[in-house]
Amino acid sequence: MGLFLCAYALILYDNVHVMRRVLLLLLVLSGSLLATAQSLVINGYVVIEESGTEGTKLTISRNGEHTEERHLDKRGKFDLKLALGADYALSFERSGYITKNVTINTEVPEEVVETNPDFPPVRLIINLLPFIEGPDLTIFEQPIAILNYNYELDDFTFDKEYESSIREQVNRAEQDVRTALTRQSADERAREKLFAELAAKGQSSFGQKRWEEAIGFWTEALQVKPDKEVEQRIEMARKELELERENLRLAELRKQEAEQQKAEADRTARYTQLITAADGFFNARSYQEAIQNYRQALEVKPGEGYPRERIIKAEEAMVLQKQQQELAAEKERLAAKQKAELMVRYNRIIEKADAGVKAEQYTVARTLFQEADQLNTGESYPQERIKAIDNILNSTKYQQKLAEFKKQKEIAEQEMSGKNYAAAKFYFQKAMGILPIENEEIGKRIEEIDRLIAAEQTALIEKQYKEQIEKADKAWKEKAYAVARFYYQKALEVKPKDDYASKQLAEVEKHISDRSEKTVEL
DSSP, X not given: OHHHHHHHHXXXXXXXXXXXXXXXXXXHHHHHHXXXXXXXXXXXXXXXXXXXXXXXXXXXXXXXXXXXXEEOOTTOEEEEEEESSOEEEEEEEOTTBOOEEEXXXXXXXXXXXXXXXXXXXXXXXXXXXXXXXXXXOGGGGSOSEEEEEETTTTEEEEOHHHHHHHHHHHHHHHHHHHHHHHHTSOHHHHHHHHHHHHHXXXXXXXXXXXHHHHHHXXXXXXXXXXXXXXXXXXXXXXXXXHHHHHHHHXXXXXXXXXXXXXXXXXXXXHHHHHHHHHHHHHHXXXXXXXXXXXXXXXXXXXXXXXXXXXXXXXXXXHHHHHHHHHHHHHHHHHHHHHHHHHHHHHHHHHHHHHXXXXXXXXXXXXXXXXXXXXXXXSOOHHHHHHHHHHXXXXXXXXXXXXXXXXXXXXXXXXXXXXXXXXXXXXXXXXXXXXXXXXXXXXHHHHHHHHHHHHHHHHHHHHHHHHXXXXXXXXXXXXXXXXXXXXXXXXXXXXXXXXXXXXXXXXXXXXXXXXOOOEEEEO
């Protein structure tokens, strides 16, 4: 009903100030409704070393009263939405493991909720260790972390003072638990099992003639425990490895000798191929390609003299050929340059003349077409366009457009005298759209109108800007940084490049931390 009355008020009152106040009321009402639905998201994982998390229980208490129990699956993942304005206690438990507790206070000032209630989620990673007799575990009877809202940072953050007071005790207790668990491990059985596995792997590799691999496995087995039989097997594998390496060395020597003989034959064939190709290029007066092939032939057989002699002759012929080509090219260039310069001038004039026709400036266009025709380029286009322009200027349609142009210009001047600037600009632009014959004069009149309209708009902007700055400065003095940021941003929406609002917003940001997702391992 209240929203209906406000909308009705917008229709009744033709007053700018009343309309703004009603819109502001609507924003406040809708902001209040949204703010009541806000919550803080807590998510994360429970981690248990060498075991799944099935059977882990998450107990949630609110304001000292038990509210919910959740049994986590094997992934250990949990997602919570905690309503604002309450004290919560989270307890992570599993049979046979040490329980860990976290305290969260979600109280947030009302003005912060109304202006910026969206808080990023907080992720918790909870490590649970097995319970064992002996170490002092009393530190886990109190919360291992406290999360609450920080007014100056405008975000939820963990209580650093509390964390620093208990962190050393928690770390010491967890290290004591791990040390006690290590002492109970069956080291001896693990060593026997490892020795047997390594010995078996070595025997398998030996049977497959992978001598180095077998030696490696057996050497690792001896590091676990000494054994005479394994030492004998290592010696056997080493002898087999030496014999295999010698056979490979002899085979490699035979292979290198065969490759050298083949390489020599390939060089001779390649040299002959390159010389044949080079001679062909030389005879075809492709001297650069000939030189390239002669040089490649020298790379194949550096001691040959024939390629060197042919390179010298090809270079001399190439110099002469280049001189002849440059002389012919210069003649062609000069002729083309003269023709190009004439056509550049002709095209420049034609371009201006065509633009004049397009802009309906027919008298100017006709003069330019006559100038282009006098260049004697052989083009018939200028004479064709002159005839077309004469037909347009003598047409009834053009005369009617001229009369309509004068009419619209006269109406524009009347509207200008009555200070109806938008209407005056409209009729001036309409006149320009009919005929562009007085564009420069009309353009100056439109510029004058734009200056008058801009002056009115500037006055309105200054008033809106002043209202937002006064609210922002007031919040700044009261150290309500989140509220101050809101109004400085509103001021920058009115004047985006304002130095004062930008500098003040930067100062506010120094007192408010960036809201970002936080991951904390506990």
